Amino acid sequence: MASPNDIRKGTVINLDGELWAVASFQRVSPGKGSSFVRTRIKSLSNGKVVEHNFKSAENLTYEDVGYKKMQFIFADDNTLTFMDGNTFEQVMIGRDMVGDDTKYLKEGLECTVVMHDDKAIAMELPLKIQYTVKQTDPAVAGNTASGNVLKDALTDNDLNIRVPIFIKEGDEVMISSETGDYVERVAK
Amino acid sequence: MLFKEDLVLRAQLWNDVQTSIHSFFTSRGYLNVQTPLIVRSPGMEPNLDPVPVDVRLLDGVKHRGGLITSPEYSMKKLLGGGLEKIYTLTPVFRNVEKMGERWSVEFTMLEWYQQGKDYEACMVETEELVNSILGGTSSWPRISYVKEFEKHFGYHPADATPEQATKVADLFQFEVMPKLEAEYDRFFLIEYPVAEAALAQKNPDGRSAQRFEAYVNGLEICNGFTELVDPVEQRARFEAEAEERRQAGKEVFPIDEELLSGLASVRSPSFGNALGVDRLVMLKAGVKNIDAIHIFPPSSRF
Numbered sequence: 001m002a003s004p005n006d007i008r009k010g011t012v013i014n015l016d017g018e019l020w021a022v023a024s025f026q027r028v029s030p031g032k033g034s035s036f037v038r039t040r041i042k043s044l045s046n047g048k049v050v051e052h053n054f055k056s057a058e059n060l061t062y063e064d065v066g067y068k069k070m071q072f073i074f075a076d077d078n079t080l081t082f083m084d085g086n087t088f089e090q091v092m093i094g095r096d097m098v099g100d101d102t103k104y105l106k107e108g109l110e111c112t113v114v115m116h117d118d119k120a121i122a123m124e125l126p127l128k129i130q131y132t133v134k135q136t137d138p139a140v141a142g143n144t145a146s147g148n149v150l151k152d153a154l155t156d157n158d159l160n161i162r163v164p165i166f167i168k169e170g171d172e173v174m175i176s177s178e179t180g181d182y183v184e185r186v187a188k
Numbered sequence: 189m190l191f192k193e194d195l196v197l198r199a200q201l202w203n204d205v206q207t208s209i210h211s212f213f214t215s216r217g218y219l220n221v222q223t224p225l226i227v228r229s230p231g232m233e234p235n236l237d238p239v240p241v242d243v244r245l246l247d248g249v250k251h252r253g254g255l256i257t258s259p260e261y262s263m264k265k266l267l268g269g270g271l272e273k274i275y276t277l278t279p280v281f282r283n284v285e286k287m288g289e290r291w292s293v294e295f296t297m298l299e300w301y302q303q304g305k306d307y308e309a310c311m312v313e314t315e316e317l318v319n320s321i322l323g324g325t326s327s328w329p330r331i332s333y334v335k336e337f338e339k340h341f342g343y344h345p346a347d348a349t350p351e352q353a354t355k356v357a358d359l360f361q362f363e364v365m366p367k368l369e370a371e372y373d374r375f376f377l378i379e380y381p382v383a384e385a386a387l388a389q390k391n392p393d394g395r396s397a398q399r400f401e402a403y404v405n406g407l408e409i410c411n412g413f414t415e416l417v418d419p420v421e422q423r424a425r426f427e428a429e430a431e432e433r434r435q436a437g438k439e440v441f442p443i444d445e446e447l448l449s450g451l452a453s454v455r456s457p458s459f460g461n462a463l464g465v466d467r468l469v470m471l472k473a474g475v476k477n478i479d480a481i482h483i484f485p486p487s488s489r490f
Contacts, residue, residue, distance in 0.1 A: 030361050053362050166193040178289045181477040185191045
């Protein structure tokens with residue numbers, strides 16, 4: 001038995017005999033009522049995707065899964081392909097299990113691939129990912145004093161982000177893959 | 189360590205927000221008070237997990253205590269001591285699931301209290317304060333929890349059967365909150381079921397209580413009450429919370445007797461509000477990640 005608080009992407013939950021893989025989740029701790037985990041889960045038998053709320057106090061049964069560090073190689077219409085850098089083994093994951101996270105992928109990015117029954121079923125991004133700023137407007141003088149401290153920018157893999165106004169084209173920035181926010185500038 | 193530009197920007201952001209808060213309350217006649225961080229009773233709420241502290245005096249005497257989860261107990265003692273309008277801006281501490289994203293073991297709380305006024309007056313001040321920092325106009329919609337619940341589910345929470353009653357909070361959270369957050373940028377949720385506002389004064393009809401929360405862009409930023417100032421009821425509530433903690437295997441800290449003995453001197457109505465300043469700063473910065481606003485980002489601290 002396990003707690004919903006341990007849910008990760010790719011966690012396989014046994015609900016009355018049917019296996020569901022977690023595609024995405026969000027922990028919610030409201031001031032009222034009990035805390036819960038809001039999930040999108042996919043049936044491993046028929047591919048159906050549903051939304052489901054698990055209360056933190058529930059007891060769940062998880063199936064064993066394995067985790068492998070693999071590099072993202074490329075995407076096509078329905079799948080994303082990852083490779084093990086040591087064995088050159090390649091696996092594919094359906095886009096429906098990756099969802100919005102797809103936008104953070106760039107060639108060579110090391111991710112954690114979740115394996116179940118010898119199949120790759122999901123992947124976890126690093127919490128923070130480094131990108132090069134490919135395009136952003138120069139800072140506008142006098143805009144720093146209050147509010148309005150962010151501006152639009154585009155990364156090397158065409159991800160739209162918001163960065164502080166001092167960031168210049170060519171700078172390296174760290175972005176949170178959980179919220180999409182700029183976290184810090186890092187050394188080139 | 190962050191680069192200098194990030195440090196300056198974030199320090200400036202916090203400076204601006206703190207300066208706005210101090211001038212807001214000073215201009216309204218509130219007294220800024222400092223409350224202790226290490227206390228014997230750091231908080232009784234069953235859902236909170238205080239950070240315990242062992243104090244060892246040099247003469248060998250040991251005291252078990254903890255870091256405050258909120259300055260509430262100290263603030264209410266000051267009301268009992270006769271202070272009429274007080275506010276504090278203080279670090280608070282809660283063990284959390286993880287560091288980063290939306291969580292930190294240490295964050296900044298703004299609490300303010302006023303005797304002789306109820307939660308309506310507090311909501312007006314709340315929206316004026318938030319607007320003074322984020323900009324925007326007043327008269328945020330007031331959404332009644334109990335009315336909204338009745339609209340969706342066909343019965344008033346006060347008329348729920350014992351079986352229905354256990355589901356009210358979850359139904360509201362799962363079915364109603366997402367719709368409200370999608371519909372309104374800023375709003376107050378008011379008139380809570382009595383069961384979810386044990387420390388708030390009841391409305392005259394007895395079917396809801398004077399608790400409110402403010403939501404800004406989907407973030408809950410504060411929780412306020414027309415405070416219950418009945419020491420008997422407060423003790424019963426503390427004892428129930430202590431029992432819940434015991435059953436959950438959590439450390440039970442002693443009931444704060446100084447708070448209970450002072451409560452009888454607090455006038456009714458009195459309001460109190462607790463606002464998460466980190467969230468306000470995140471809103472001002474336009475980010476959803478707590479790491480992005482701190483000069484010492486939580487996720488890098490342990």
